[in-house]
Amino acid sequence: MSTLFLALVITASQILLGLSMLCATWRMLRGPRAQDRVLGLDALYLGAMLLLVTYGIQTGRTLYYEAALAIGLLGFTGTVALGKFLMRGEVIE
Protein backbone atom coordinates (compact mmCIF):
# COMPACT_ATOMS: atom_id res chain seq x y z
CA MET A 1 0.00 0.00 0.00
CA SER A 2 2.71 2.46 0.99
CA THR A 3 4.79 1.35 -2.00
CA LEU A 4 1.89 2.03 -4.38
CA PHE A 5 1.33 5.45 -2.78
CA LEU A 6 5.03 6.28 -3.11
CA ALA A 7 5.13 5.06 -6.73
CA LEU A 8 2.16 7.26 -7.69
CA VAL A 9 3.60 10.29 -5.86
CA ILE A 10 7.04 9.85 -7.47
CA THR A 11 5.46 9.60 -10.94
CA ALA A 12 3.30 12.67 -10.26
CA SER A 13 6.28 14.72 -9.14
CA GLN A 14 8.23 13.59 -12.22
CA ILE A 15 5.34 14.81 -14.41
CA LEU A 16 5.33 18.16 -12.57
CA LEU A 17 9.09 18.53 -13.05
CA GLY A 18 8.68 17.63 -16.72
CA LEU A 19 6.04 20.37 -17.08
CA SER A 20 8.38 22.89 -15.48
CA MET A 21 11.11 21.84 -17.92
CA LEU A 22 8.62 22.39 -20.75
CA CYS A 23 7.94 25.94 -19.52
CA ALA A 24 11.69 26.60 -19.39
CA THR A 25 12.11 25.18 -22.90
CA TRP A 26 9.34 27.44 -24.22
CA ARG A 27 11.08 30.47 -22.71
CA MET A 28 14.38 29.29 -24.19
CA LEU A 29 12.92 28.91 -27.69
CA ARG A 30 10.64 31.97 -27.74
CA GLY A 31 12.44 34.38 -25.39
CA PRO A 32 12.42 37.82 -26.97
CA ARG A 33 16.09 38.48 -26.23
CA ALA A 34 19.26 36.50 -25.62
CA GLN A 35 19.20 36.93 -21.83
CA ASP A 36 15.74 35.33 -21.69
CA ARG A 37 17.09 32.31 -23.53
CA VAL A 38 19.99 31.97 -21.09
CA LEU A 39 17.52 32.22 -18.19
CA GLY A 40 15.41 29.46 -19.76
CA LEU A 41 18.49 27.28 -20.14
CA ASP A 42 19.32 27.82 -16.45
CA ALA A 43 15.82 26.75 -15.36
CA LEU A 44 15.97 23.81 -17.79
CA TYR A 45 19.16 22.28 -16.37
CA LEU A 46 17.86 22.79 -12.86
CA GLY A 47 14.71 20.83 -13.71
CA ALA A 48 16.76 18.07 -15.33
CA MET A 49 18.94 17.82 -12.21
CA LEU A 50 15.93 17.50 -9.91
CA LEU A 51 14.33 14.96 -12.27
CA LEU A 52 17.47 12.80 -12.06
CA VAL A 53 17.32 12.96 -8.25
CA THR A 54 13.72 11.69 -8.36
CA TYR A 55 14.82 8.87 -10.68
CA GLY A 56 17.44 7.99 -8.06
CA ILE A 57 14.72 7.78 -5.39
CA GLN A 58 12.54 5.67 -7.70
CA THR A 59 15.20 3.07 -8.51
CA GLY A 60 17.09 3.21 -5.22
CA ARG A 61 20.46 3.50 -7.00
CA THR A 62 23.10 6.17 -6.35
CA LEU A 63 24.15 6.29 -10.01
CA TYR A 64 21.63 9.04 -10.76
CA TYR A 65 22.95 11.19 -7.91
CA GLU A 66 26.35 11.40 -9.60
CA ALA A 67 24.76 12.33 -12.92
CA ALA A 68 22.76 15.07 -11.15
CA LEU A 69 25.95 16.43 -9.56
CA ALA A 70 27.66 16.53 -12.97
CA ILE A 71 24.68 18.36 -14.51
CA GLY A 72 24.77 20.92 -11.69
CA LEU A 73 28.50 21.60 -12.14
CA LEU A 74 28.40 21.84 -15.94
CA GLY A 75 25.17 23.87 -16.00
CA PHE A 76 26.69 26.48 -13.68
CA THR A 77 29.75 26.74 -15.92
CA GLY A 78 27.59 27.07 -19.01
CA THR A 79 25.38 29.82 -17.60
CA VAL A 80 28.38 31.80 -16.33
CA ALA A 81 30.08 31.52 -19.73
CA LEU A 82 26.93 32.65 -21.56
CA GLY A 83 26.41 35.58 -19.16
CA LYS A 84 30.02 36.64 -19.63
CA PHE A 85 29.58 36.39 -23.38
CA LEU A 86 26.48 38.62 -23.31
CA MET A 87 28.38 41.17 -21.21
CA ARG A 88 31.70 41.29 -23.05
CA GLY A 89 31.24 39.63 -26.41
CA GLU A 90 33.89 37.03 -25.57
CA VAL A 91 34.23 34.34 -22.92
CA ILE A 92 37.97 34.32 -22.13
CA GLU A 93 39.72 37.69 -22.28
Add this chain to the structure above:
Amino acid sequence: MIQAPDLPAWAALIVGLLLLGGATITLVGSLGLLRLKTFYERVHAPTLGATLGAILILVASMVCFSVLQSRPVIHEILIGIFVTLTTPVTLMLLARAAIYRDRSEGHIPVPPDRLTEKKAE
Protein backbone atom coordinates in the same frame (compact mmCIF):
# COMPACT_ATOMS: atom_id res chain seq x y z
CA MET B 1 7.54 2.67 -15.07
CA ILE B 2 5.49 2.52 -11.84
CA GLN B 3 8.03 1.42 -9.26
CA ALA B 4 9.15 2.62 -5.87
CA PRO B 5 11.58 1.63 -3.10
CA ASP B 6 10.21 -0.57 -0.33
CA LEU B 7 9.97 1.95 2.49
CA PRO B 8 7.96 1.73 5.74
CA ALA B 9 4.74 3.73 5.76
CA TRP B 10 5.97 6.73 7.76
CA ALA B 11 9.06 7.13 5.56
CA ALA B 12 6.93 6.77 2.41
CA LEU B 13 4.62 9.52 3.66
CA ILE B 14 7.52 11.89 4.45
CA VAL B 15 9.34 11.22 1.16
CA GLY B 16 6.12 11.56 -0.86
CA LEU B 17 5.10 14.85 0.70
CA LEU B 18 8.59 16.35 0.34
CA LEU B 19 8.83 15.24 -3.31
CA LEU B 20 5.39 16.56 -4.22
CA GLY B 21 6.05 19.88 -2.48
CA GLY B 22 9.43 20.33 -4.15
CA ALA B 23 8.12 19.48 -7.62
CA THR B 24 5.11 21.82 -7.21
CA ILE B 25 7.31 24.72 -6.09
CA THR B 26 9.68 24.16 -9.02
CA LEU B 27 6.69 24.19 -11.40
CA VAL B 28 5.42 27.44 -9.85
CA GLY B 29 8.84 28.99 -10.44
CA SER B 30 8.86 27.92 -14.09
CA LEU B 31 5.29 29.18 -14.58
CA GLY B 32 6.54 32.54 -13.34
CA LEU B 33 9.15 32.33 -16.09
CA LEU B 34 6.27 32.12 -18.57
CA ARG B 35 3.83 34.62 -17.09
CA LEU B 36 5.92 37.59 -15.94
CA LYS B 37 6.24 40.50 -18.34
CA THR B 38 9.78 41.89 -18.35
CA PHE B 39 13.17 40.21 -18.08
CA TYR B 40 13.92 41.87 -14.74
CA GLU B 41 10.79 40.30 -13.25
CA ARG B 42 11.44 36.94 -14.88
CA VAL B 43 14.97 36.68 -13.50
CA HIS B 44 13.49 36.22 -10.02
CA ALA B 45 11.17 33.35 -10.89
CA PRO B 46 13.43 30.27 -11.33
CA THR B 47 15.22 30.91 -8.02
CA LEU B 48 12.09 29.48 -6.35
CA GLY B 49 12.98 26.09 -7.82
CA ALA B 50 16.68 26.52 -7.19
CA THR B 51 16.31 27.13 -3.47
CA LEU B 52 13.18 25.71 -1.81
CA GLY B 53 12.24 23.20 -4.55
CA ALA B 54 15.74 21.74 -4.80
CA ILE B 55 16.16 21.58 -1.02
CA LEU B 56 12.84 19.75 -0.51
CA ILE B 57 13.62 17.16 -3.21
CA LEU B 58 17.17 16.63 -1.90
CA VAL B 59 15.88 16.17 1.68
CA ALA B 60 13.40 13.59 0.32
CA SER B 61 16.31 11.75 -1.32
CA MET B 62 18.34 11.92 1.90
CA VAL B 63 15.45 10.48 3.96
CA CYS B 64 14.82 7.73 1.36
CA PHE B 65 18.43 6.50 1.16
CA SER B 66 18.98 6.82 4.93
CA VAL B 67 15.98 4.56 5.62
CA LEU B 68 16.90 2.12 2.80
CA GLN B 69 20.52 1.67 3.93
CA SER B 70 19.83 2.01 7.71
CA ARG B 71 22.57 4.61 8.10
CA PRO B 72 22.73 8.37 7.59
CA VAL B 73 23.30 9.12 3.89
CA ILE B 74 23.79 12.85 3.38
CA HIS B 75 25.85 13.12 0.20
CA GLU B 76 22.92 14.94 -1.50
CA ILE B 77 23.81 17.94 0.65
CA LEU B 78 26.69 18.56 -1.78
CA ILE B 79 24.22 19.35 -4.58
CA GLY B 80 22.26 21.56 -2.18
CA ILE B 81 25.31 23.58 -1.13
CA PHE B 82 26.49 23.89 -4.71
CA VAL B 83 23.14 25.06 -6.11
CA THR B 84 22.63 27.50 -3.23
CA LEU B 85 26.08 28.99 -3.77
CA THR B 86 25.98 29.23 -7.56
CA THR B 87 22.43 30.43 -8.32
CA PRO B 88 22.86 34.00 -6.96
CA VAL B 89 26.23 34.32 -8.72
CA THR B 90 24.92 33.26 -12.14
CA LEU B 91 21.67 35.24 -11.99
CA MET B 92 23.37 38.44 -10.81
CA LEU B 93 25.90 38.07 -13.63
CA LEU B 94 23.03 37.58 -16.10
CA ALA B 95 21.07 40.58 -14.77
CA ARG B 96 24.17 42.79 -15.00
CA ALA B 97 24.72 41.64 -18.57
CA ALA B 98 21.08 42.44 -19.38
CA ILE B 99 21.35 45.93 -17.84
CA TYR B 100 24.55 46.54 -19.81
CA ARG B 101 22.86 45.49 -23.06
CA ASP B 102 19.72 47.57 -22.39
CA ARG B 103 21.79 50.65 -21.51
CA SER B 104 23.97 50.37 -24.58
CA GLU B 105 20.91 50.09 -26.83
CA GLY B 106 18.90 52.66 -24.88
CA HIS B 107 15.35 51.85 -26.03
CA ILE B 108 14.18 49.99 -22.91
CA PRO B 109 13.88 52.22 -19.81
CA VAL B 110 16.48 51.17 -17.23
CA PRO B 111 17.85 53.36 -14.45
CA PRO B 112 20.96 55.30 -15.50
CA ASP B 113 24.42 54.34 -14.33
CA ARG B 114 25.28 56.78 -11.53
CA LEU B 115 28.99 55.98 -11.58
CA THR B 116 29.49 56.88 -15.25
CA GLU B 117 27.30 60.00 -14.87
CA LYS B 118 29.54 61.30 -12.10
CA LYS B 119 32.62 60.61 -14.21
CA ALA B 120 31.08 62.52 -17.10
CA GLU B 121 30.44 65.54 -14.89
